[in-house]
Structures are given as C-alpha cells and as structure tokens.
Amino acid sequence: MKKRQFKTESKRVLDLMINSIYTNKEIFLRELISNASDAIDKLYYLSLTNKSIKVNKDNLFIKVDYNKDKRTITITDNGTGMTEEELENNLGVIAESGSLKFKEENKEQNDVNIIGQFGVGFYSAFMVSDKVTVESKSYKEDKATIWESTGVDGYTLSPSDKKENGTIITLHLKEDTEDYNYSELLSEYKLRSIIKKYSDYISYPIKMEVENSRKKEDSDEYETYKEVTTINSMIPLWKKNKKDINNEEYNNFYSDKFFDYKEPLKVIHFNIEGNVNFTAMLYIPSHAPYDYYSKEYEKGLQLYTNGVLIMDKCSDLLPDYFSFVRGVVDTEDIPLNISRETLQENKNIKLIAKSIETKIKKELLELLKDDRSKYEEFYKAFGTGLKFGIYNDYGMNKDKLEDLVMFYSSKEKKLITLDEYVQKLNEDNKNIYYCSGETIDKIDMLPQVENIKDKHEVLYLTDYVDEFAIMALREYKGKTFVNVANESTDLSTEEEKEKIKKENETNKSMLDEMKDILEGSVTEVKLTNKLKSHPVCLTTTGEISTSMEKVINAMPTDEKIKASEVLEINANHKIADKLKELYEKDKEEFKKYTKVIYYEARLIEGLPIDNPTEMSNLICDIMANK
Ligand code: ADP
16 A cells, blocks of 8 residues: 655645535535546547447446445446546646635635635545545556545555446545534435536436335335436536526536636527537626636637537637637537647638627627626626727727727716717717726826816726727727827817917927927927816827826836827916916026926826936925025
8 A cells, every 4th residue: 555645735725625614515526426427528538539448328327325324425437537647646636726726816705615616626525524535447457546535644545456447436424513414415315406406417327326115016005115216317408498497507507617606697598500500508707717817717618519528618619809708519510539720620610609709799789788787797807808809900800899898988977888979979079089097086187188078078998908999999980089188189169279379389489498308208398278277287199198108118028118298288377377487587497397397297197207306306496485
C-alpha cells in the first residue's frame, strides 16, 4: 500500500468541503453521478472511433446502492475507469478549482452556500463522508487500483482485483450531528428524490434496487420484493417538449451544468428544422461570472450530436459579443468524429451559429420591450461586451448591436436606448449629443454640459469603451453623434457666433500670449459664449477626446497619445475682464492667472496635472497679493 499527501491547493478545497456547514449537502450525489456519466460518455465516444474498444451501448449504466448497517452509499459506473496514475492525478490534485478562486476573491461575502452551487466535483463526497473509497479499472489496462482517503491525512493506493472497466465509489457516511442527519441519506426515498431532482436528464440509466409490493397469488395478502429499476427519465431536458418543462427544471439544469448559484435571467429553448436541424437550450445569466472579464473566461456552447457530448465549449457557435450565453446545442447534422479544426470549416456549424445569433438578438430585443428592469439587469452585467462588439472588427457588427445598447440620459435620468433618443427628435434635429467622464455626477457638473443640457438631451458615457463604440457607430438612424466636449460643438445663433468671433479677433494678441505661456499644452486659447455660469473649460478638436486619451494611455503599451486641447474662457465671466486688465497692466500676474486657469480646466476634466506644487504656489501667490 502506498501513502500519499494531498497537494496544498487540494487540501484547502478539502477543508472547505469537510468544514462546510452547507445545508444542501445532497449535491454530492449529483457531482458523483455527473462524473460517472462523463466517464461513460468518454468511453462510448472512444468506442465509436476506436474499434478495439468494445462497448455494448445497451449495457452502459450507473448504479446507486446503499447499506444501512455499514452506513455506506456506493456509486458504480462502467465508464472509462482510471489507472493508478489517473487516480493520483485526478483525485489527488485540484489544479485550479473555480470555487476556491471564487471564495478567495469574495472573502467578505463568506457565503458558504456558494460552494455547493459550483462544480465542486469529486471532493464534495467529503461533505457527507468521513472516508471515501474509489475502486477503479481503466479500459486501458487489466490492472485495477483502490484509492482511499479520510480527507485529512492524504490517501492510500492499493491493488484491486476488479475485472470490469469502470469505477466504484463508496462513501462511508459521517455520524449524525445536530446540524445534519446523514442517516437520512440511507433510504430509497431520499436517494431516489435526489436523483430525480438533479440527475433526471443524465442520458444513461441510473439504477437502484428498490422495494416494491405485489399481491400474492391466490391470496389477498401483499408481499414485498426487491427489483432493480431505472430512476431517471434519461431524456435530455432540451429534447423534452417545452410545455412539459417547468421553471424549476430549467433552473436546476442550469445551475447544475453551469455552476451558477443565481438563477438565469432568461431561457431560450428552440428547435430549428430546415437546411440544418438542431435543438438549442440557451441561458442568459443574471450576472457575469467572476472570470467573465478576464482572459480565463472561455465562451462557447456545449455541442451534442444525437445526445453524445462532442465538445464542452464550442466557441464557434457564439459570436464574442454574445459570449455570456451558456447552453447546449444538439444536432444530427455534424459527424461524430469532428475535430476542432474541421469544426470551424463546417458549413452546418456556421448555419447553426448564424441562427443562434439571430435568435439571441431577437430574444434580447423582446426582453427590452417586455421587461425593462430585467433587461437593465442584463445590460448592467453584459452591456460592456455589447459595446465592445460594436467597436471591434472595425465596426463590422455594429448594425446588429446598436439597438441593444443603452446610455444614461441627462433628461430621463436613467438608461435609454438610442432608438428612444432618436424617437424624440424632430426632422430638424440632426444630432445625438453625448459627453463622457468618470461618473454621471462628474459629467453633469462639466461646464460644457451645463448650457447644452437645458436645450438637448445629452447621453452621459461613463464606461471606458463607450466613446469608442460611439465613434464606430458614427451615426444612428440618420442622426449624427456629437461630442459636447468637442471644440466645434456650438449651439449659438449666427449673430452670437459673429459677436464672439469679433471678441476673439480683438483680443487675439492676449490669447496668443496665453497659448505661448502654456508652452504647447494647448493648440488654442479662445473666448467662448458656450458656457453659462462657469469660467473655463477644456475642449478638444479632432477625434481624440480627453477621455479617450485617458483610456488609451492607461493601456499597457508604449503608444501614448495626446488629445488636441483648446482652453475656452467664458467671455461673459468676470475672469475674462480680469485677464484683459492684467494683460495691459501686469504681465507677471497675467502669466500666473493663465497657468492657474489651465490647471483648473484640466482638473475639471479629471486630467492629471504635471506640476501640482507649481499650481498650489501660484494660487497662494495670487491670494497673498490680493
Ligand atoms: P471535474 O469533474 O470537474 O473535472 P472532479 O473533481 O469531479 O472534477 O473529477 C476530477 C477528475 O477525475 C475528472 O475530470 C475525471 O477525469 C476523473 N473522474 C472522476 N470521477 C470519475 C469516474 N467515475 N470515472 C472516471 N474518471 C473519473
């Protein structure tokens, strides 16, 4: 017998499992049955392409037994089995457990219930057992092995004389405690109901010996007898008729398969018959998974052909901007032995993907129309991805996504769609105004916004990708996007324009000198009539705004850009008169004022200041001289 220690990572997961006060301990059975089913799937799949592996399709099964006296539950399968090495590698280590990572990242939540909702896998056996024995024989060799562990002290390996391929897992149940009645699990009724609840759609029979009663022949008396029956209905949920599936079944399937502890926002279950035939059962989650915005997140749908799992995450079935969708696709129209490479080229996969994309979009639009608050919940979780979708690939997919995005409206004080914005415009109004910044409040306080928001609805963009998406769109239903913070945005009348033009001409030498004082930081200094009460603002010319400058420069590349800035001074503010006065009388003071005004304008935009000490000294100088 060989003794081994668990790897540290695994030890921590084990600790979580053993010490979990999680009440829904019964999911251990779901996990072990799923593993058994996967192992059978694998063996069956292998036998289809490798003729030397002989499998009798009608004799593939999982069996659950219990023994009250010994306090054991046994789960048997005739799947692939594991070699000694595989037992060590698969059950001795958890490379990177999703649930552990999640727990660490969400320490403050300390919600142990979360654990049980994840794919905690084999280790969940330790939630109910103080000893677990795994006896396994791999289809690859004649040798069989027994793996045994009490959880804490590592595990032992010893030889077994098991002859058939497959695995027998024996759980030695814990003693009952105040918190949990483990003995209750040792009953036909309890096990049957757990199997029905979580594993009904498993596509292999889950057998169990049950007690039945029948009338004795030639007598009115009844006798009990035992027989082995199949507990699960075996029809994959997606193959059932929609009207025969209730919400709970949809939700159980979802949490079971995709390890989400929250209910999905929407289920899309549909069938297509035509050029290509398939059934899809898709879910829109109600929140982004913890790794959604990281590189680790893998998009994709489970792909089945005739009920056999071909690929766990088939990425070709989903466009990137719908990568949040989880679900399964079952089709007869692709070959069983399709590989990742040939899959990409497969005509039917492309047709299915196209059809899925159209369906998802349609369903999202319907959700938007019929259940606004649900849509907003969805949008808060996944909106950023949609906006990326607009901007990525040179705006190739913008037409598909523009109706799905929302932005905060200065008028409505909530998220609105572009269509809702445009519907309110009359013929003469050709513009959709927007402005970006760090927060709604900060944008609302921007000097440039003050004047315009009285007259027009302004969209406030707070997500870093927003402005890039708007740039990719350029226009929506014939209306052009206009950045309020752009120098060229001017709502004044011809008369007013003429007046301010003259003012600027009269003061040209002063304004030029200000620009020189600022040593190339701005491309222009000008007097403006676009500000209502505020003294100054910083606008930009051209396509790159200050927000985009911030975003791009924050990226980990060497490529740094600079927006072309214009310092605008309110011609009707006292500061304009003060500047004119100082320009004539006190050049030293004029210089200080110019610098402070520019620093202020940068601060308002949320831009960094190169020399805060200089700014503070200048302000104190000015204050002391008063
Ligand atoms: P997961 O199933 O998420 O990979 P588990 O901890 O449940 O994680 O199982 C680890 C691995 O052990 C599985 O990926 C599989 O390779 C192997 N395994 C578990 N149960 C069985 C079984 N009944 N038959 C064959 N292999 C199994």
